Amino acid sequence: MEHLTELGALSDEEVRALLDLSLDRRAQLDRHEEIPPALQGRLQFNLFFEDSTRTNLSFEVAGKYLGAIVSVVPVVASSIHKGESQRDTIQTLCAQGADLIVLRSGESGAIGAALDAARDTGYGTSIVNAGEGAYGHPTQALLDAATLLHATGRRADEGLSGLTIAICGDIAHSRVAASGVPLFLRLGAEVRLVAPEELLPDKGRLPGASRTTDRAEGLSGADVVMALRVQKERMERDLYTGSADYHRDYGVTWDALAAAAPGALVMHPGPMNRDIEIASGVADDPDRSLILSQVRQGVATRIAVLETLKG
């Protein structure tokens, strides 16, 4: 694996190896054990053209655990604001010796363009997709799958078979769903998409998952319910302006969870709009909510990705 641009480019064996390494690294972090410094002397730039808390910081600490020299590019104070292109910025970082560029962009196509820019320099820099428009977020999908393996006491070869995962919320604009749904299906889960019609993906996208606009039907008997953020920044017009109405009809609430399997687990990739797509009490429930476990698994997953690329 030279780059991580999308999970579809990885074999089943590569995906399983990343998930198992993610579980192992999490166990080591939990025991406060030292992570082997596989990236000692390597140079990692985090280049985030779009806001982030979890992904940016977890890639930063992951690189540091592995002994890399990590620099978070201060985009707002960079020459991008003098009109420098993303291609020139990428090539500048490659020429400065980047072994890895962890890139987030709001524009679909940005990762492919960055890959071309890096390859054209000939410096051997790896590109890691840290979220690309509504197109993909491969490390989020890996960490979500690893969180479920951890929660159910499984290893990657056991997959997610037997689990029904209901994804409820703004799926149309979600890069988390774009990467997560194919991975959950690949690991053997049943996946249901639950949203108002205007927030379901276009027909033909995310094949293999069932679709419904009926929250009770979608959550019925589900083992896992993943809430997704209403992404107003990606909507051409405000499709669902009434937050109270949205919460009543599509929020992951205790009432809604009554339809799910007893003890169903709850996920959210963050950041959350509390009491819009998820009830605060559900998000904070220590027995049902995996939200902080997802964050914790995120560090381990990014360690696994970085060391697999350059270790």
Ligand code: CP
């Ligand atoms: N889930 C996720 O990508 O969160 P951030 O935008 O905070 O990185």
